[in-house]
Amino acid sequence: MTHLDKQYDSKQAEAKWYSLWESEGYFRPASDFKKAGPKASPYVIVIPPPNVTGILHMGHALNNSIQDILVRWNRMKGADALWVPGVDHAGIATQNVVEKKLAKEKKTRWDLGREHFLKEVWKWKEEHGSTITRQLRRLGASCDWTRERFTMDEGLSKAVREAFVTLYERGLIYRANYIINWCPRCQTALSDEEAAHKDLQGGLYHLKYPVVGKNGPYEKMGEDHIVVATTRPETMLGDTAVAVNPEDARYKHLIGKKILLPLVDREIPVIADAFVDPEFGTGIVKVTPAHDPNDFAMGHRHGLEQINVMTPDGKINERGGAYKGMDRFEARKKILQDLEALGLFIKRDSHLHAVGHCYRCDTVVEPYLSKQWFVKMQPLAEKAIKAHEQGKTVFYPDRWTKVYLNWLHGIRDWCISRQIWWGHQIPAWHCQKCKAEDAGIIVSRTAPEKCPRCGSRELIQDPDVLDTWFSSWLWPFSTLGWPENAEDLQKFYPTSDLVTAPEIIFFWVARMIMAGLEFQGEVPFRRIYIHGTVRAASGLKMSKSLGNSIDPLEVIDEMGADALRYSLVMLSAQDVYLSREKFEMGRNFTTKVWNACRFVLMQLEDFKDASADPEQFKKAALSLPDRWVLARFEEKAAEIEKHLGQFGLAQAASELYHFVWDDFCDWYIELAKPMVQGQDAALKHQTQQVLFFVCERILRLLHPFMPFITEEIWQKFKEKAADNLSFPRVLSGNPEHGSPIGTFGDDAVKKGLWPETLMFAPWPHGADKRFEDPDAQKAIGILQKAVSGIRDLRSRFQIAPANKLKAVIACKEEVTREILRTFEREVKVLARLETLDCVREFRKQGAMVANAFPEFDIFISLEGVLDLAEEKKRLQKKLQETEQWIAALHKKLENPSFAARAPQEILEKEKEKLEDAKKLFVSYQSQLASLG
């Protein structure tokens, strides 16, 4: 006996099916098995590689759910589908984790030394690095784990070296002294994107600097001083000038004079530079070329000395005199105190300004002068802009295109060197001999033996490693085997879709496009889908540190992965604001699906007839509800197909939800019950077939969204079909369908050959003309109206369901009356009637109440007491509403401009509406009259 248990056991099903899918190789592209259908085209999706230290948070869950839906959908459509999974090495984050671990043992990475430390990191990676990939499996992600990659593995490391050397050879990588964002805690340079700006309420400090040659020591200063304003007083230790705007009349006389820099007693010049905004602060700027990008530029223009006053860990260095060794913020306090003691501190204004924070550890970053490696971005950006102009990069939704292009147009060079150990060490070697001449850098794919310039063998590899994103930006092709000319690369590049969140457009999307164009001569993916950000109900971004996160694994444990996926996707039309209750929608829906299918299987228990024609339904022989549900399915499947084609996953999920729940469960199953449980054997048989047919195809539509429960149920359907080859199998799937385990098109399934798994069942595209049926749709519409009308009366007058009613429907139109007669039995069952009479006209008699529709009026007898006054009031209100509606329609239709300009079909509709309204009006009037 094939049946479903009363309760769905999500944990059991999830574990069972995932391990089967994976072990049987179902996640691999069909072409791996040389069994792809002749027309199978590749569908390849790019996943943002999660951080190796990470755990699955809701953002990942949404992102991966979307991707999995797309991959599974395409796989069912017969595509040679591939999703390459993997993680990136997350240089700074991972190093931090391991350093923290060492700190517990009171050790630092320098205690261990580079080699030993890296061994520790690898050890950590082996032990903990697979957390997130395990969690992705729990979610149901159908990625090809046999192709799993890691940015630090051999192949990808080779790709990184290849990319670096190639760019260097093309003159697109250079090394320079420049102000970069420096994280004093991680002790490394960061790119501009890695320094997240946050608005902070800080101080704008006004300080006095004495002018040299007037009054001498500070104590005696009169008016011969200038006032500068700064937010970072501690950098004054490195000032090498003060600047004013050349047009600023207040200060023209100062230009060329000298200033005695307090505390360090250094004489610095007053310079004129147009950069200075006379409106801001005092109009005088202290210039610190080693600690501010603008000052750095100014310093270059005026040939100023660059004095770095800080150590890599954010303390004042020996150039800071008495402040040496102090932390930068401590030094700030002390310097302000000292200046105050000297009478040089004037005031502190409160000042809102954006301060960069390290995106890994949230420490305030320091603009810091140092020698770093950079990628020259403009030539790369130009190619990307050109590709966009050629229509090669398409964003969904479109508005992100502008964000992307703006960034490209204002692009700045990318600082790619990091002063950490965990990562790809830069493939550059410094010749110790040539170094003295400021030359002797050798950039090479393999370690060079000697300096090509002087022949010295004293070569030391650059200690820095590359930004993690320098490996991530190669992901779409490095994971396919580049720089080798691999088969996968040939077959799967460029990929189809990239799915990601908006915060990563600059970090990753734009850079991948640039790398793809630079190294492959082609964009890495054709379409880019940017989905919403997951936020907590409060509106804040979900994050563990804020304590407002919901752990997706907990939701999976509690409600199942399918419930989590469905809820997330259905909510993902834009930014997703989450609370725990929102997952109940998906949970309830999975339960509903389970129970509906359970019912269907129960009705098929005694289906044994093997003589039926399995080829095709004969429309004429089907009942109206059967014809209706088939037509409705095709309609909905077509809509779902349309939505999925343009990343409208939320809409597709919503359509499915309502089709399954409202149409299939609430109406079709209820209508099928009397047929399948009645005495008419032929009708019963036919209905069983339709129940099976539609339900099985619903499972296929649902599968990408909720893979586990659908597989669990579908396997039962398959069992059922194996016993009963006469189940009709008119399928609209792709006959060219390919799968790792064979070819399953319509023909194969029709012949009783079912795929091993729902994953390879043909996708129903919908809009199958064979099932189109406006007559049936109209008829069921009438039925629904009649049933709802009676239920409405029942509810309004509080008639218990056990109380079987006598109803009369008065209907002028013969066709409609005929339809109602056909459904006499169904209406009686669904509306719980004792009798139903359909007549042409009817006059209300005695204790009766009525419900009016344009097509017909429904009357039921009422025993018991009826609040006539209340009913009269209601009818009067309805009458008034209808009157207003009629007036509005009249006005509209009598407007000559409307008649002249509105399209014909709109005009027709409006006229029909008017007719309906008039009919309603008459009904209400007569009802009122009968009430007296």
Place this chain on the structure above:
RNA sequence: GCGCGGUUAGUUCAGUUGGUUAGAACGCUUCCUUGACAUGGAAGAGGUCAGAGGUUCGAGUCCUCUACCGCGCACCA
């Protein structure tokens, strides 16, 4: 400062190129344990679509302005 979103039922949100009396989920009210499902069924209440102006026969939908909320980028001595 520049740019991008958003403002629709008590709450969270849909609403395709302007065209039924503006929808859903959750919540609420009433009734119902009828053999798939109470994680359910039936019925119902609830909205001058942020405000002002404009285009149009017709605006939640298009244009302008305003207000508020959110996001991104840049500058910030």
